[in-house]
Amino acid sequence: MVGGIDIVTLGATLMVASTPVLLAATGELVAEKAGVLNLGVEGMMIMGAMGGFAAAVTTGSPVAGFVAGALAGAALALLFGVLTQVFLSNQTATGLALTLFGLGLSALFGKGYEGVRPPPTGKVPFGPLADLPVVGPILFGHDWVVYLSLGLVAAVWGFLKYSRLGLVLRAVGENAGAAHALGYRVVGVRIAALVFGGALAGLGGAYLSLVRVPQWTEGMTAGAGWIALAIVVFASWRAERVLIGAYLFGGITALQLQLQAAGYAIPVHFLSMAPYVITIIALVILSVLHRRGAQAAPADLGRSFHAAR
Numbered sequence: 001m002v003g004g005i006d007i008v009t010l011g012a013t014l015m016v017a018s019t020p021v022l023l024a025a026t027g028e029l030v031a032e033k034a035g036v037l038n039l040g041v042e043g044m045m046i047m048g049a050m051g052g053f054a055a056a057v058t059t060g061s062p063v064a065g066f067v068a069g070a071l072a073g074a075a076l077a078l079l080f081g082v083l084t085q086v087f088l089s090n091q092t093a094t095g096l097a098l099t100l101f102g103l104g105l106s107a108l109f110g111k112g113y114e115g116v117r118p119p120p121t122g123k124v125p126f127g128p129l130a131d132l133p134v135v136g137p138i139l140f141g142h143d144w145v146v147y148l149s150l151g152l153v154a155a156v157w158g159f160l161k162y163s164r165l166g167l168v169l170r171a172v173g174e175n176a177g178a179a180h181a182l183g184y185r186v187v188g189v190r191i192a193a194l195v196f197g198g199a200l201a202g203l204g205g206a207y208l209s210l211v212r213v214p215q216w217t218e219g220m221t222a223g224a225g226w227i228a229l230a231i232v233v234f235a236s237w238r239a240e241r242v243l244i245g246a247y248l249f250g251g252i253t254a255l256q257l258q259l260q261a262a263g264y265a266i267p268v269h270f271l272s273m274a275p276y277v278i279t280i281i282a283l284v285i286l287s288v289l290h291r292r293g294a295q296a297a298p299a300d301l302g303r304s305f306h307a308a309r
Contacts, residue, residue, distance in 0.1 A: 005258045011138035013257065015146055018250025020045070020204035020212060020221075022149045024228035025235075025242045026156055027200030031077075032232055033160060034193035035173035037302040039095025040080050042225025043102025044073040044198045045205035050106035052206025053118055053216045062121040066145065066206050073202020074195045076102060081191035088304045103219060113216040121145070121211050145207050150243075152200070157239035169193060173298030176305040186305050201225065227276060234283030236296040249279040 024041055031038045051072030056065025080098055083089045123130075124147065126140040160166040169189055171179045176186045208224070209216050227249055235241030252275040259266060 013254035014251045017253040022246035023204035024201040025231045027197030031197035035300040040098035043099035044201035045221045045225045046106045047102045048073040048202025048205030049209040053209040069206025070199040070203040074199040077194045077198020081194040
């Protein structure tokens with residue numbers, strides 16, 4: 001205990017609180033590396049939260065809930081991909097519209113699920129490792145989605161850095177015209193990247209409603225999708241820095257809860273906004289310290305592509 005704060009509980013809560021944002025930010029990183037600015041992440045997360053919660057409650061299976069959440073996010077991302085890559089609609093306006101669409105649609109379908117408890121998601125049985133002092137509860141006391149999110153960060157890092165498909169995806173994001181001239185299907189690559197990003201955003205949303213809270217509440221993502229977008233930018237489009245940014249946000253969120261539990265006389269509104277404000281400030285400082293981040297954005301990010309132009 002330090003100042004009335006349980007450090008072990010803080011560390012364990014940090015990993016759970018970070019997981020939804022980490023999943024959404026990892027997916028958005030892949031989409032932006034392909035040159036697509038997807039501002040609909042918040043809408044995809046809330047649709048994943050709603051779809052995952054409904055599926056888990058209906059079937060009694062949390063796994064089915066996570067699958068449904070990922071599919072709901074992927075479906076909305078596919079719609080975004082068709083609108084922006086096939087019909088060449090403005091990426092910014094379409095993303096904002098889909099965020100509002102997702103918030104409204106989830107509120108409509110979620111009315112019947114308020115006050116319902118979802119089936120519990122079991123923890124991974126690590127055996128004696130979970131009983132280790134300090135380290136056990138922090139590192140080996142979580143459900144499988146926490147470890148999946150960490151594995152996905154490593155997989156995306158390796159995919160973008162070492163694989164041929166990752167090289168193609170980065171080429172599409174840097175110069176779509178040149179990639180097309182070399183014979184690569186720019187539209188197909190971008191839509192695939194968007195669907196992958198949407199699936200991760202939906203999975204993050206499902207984690208919110210099935211584990212993090214766990215219940216369905218209208219607008220429960222509370223800006224997590226926007227934080228994921230900010231983390232990708234300030235992390236200079238690097239997977240390892242996305243991990244740092246997401247865990248920084250989760251750490252401050254967990255600390256806020258611990259401060260409230262310890263009875264510190266800090267207005268609850270200041271504590272509630274602290275994770276967002278401090279995360280943005282810290283990531284801005286990190287971006288300034290790594291000035292190359294200004295040139296790290298994919299050159300064709302946000303630009304529409306048409307083969308005949």
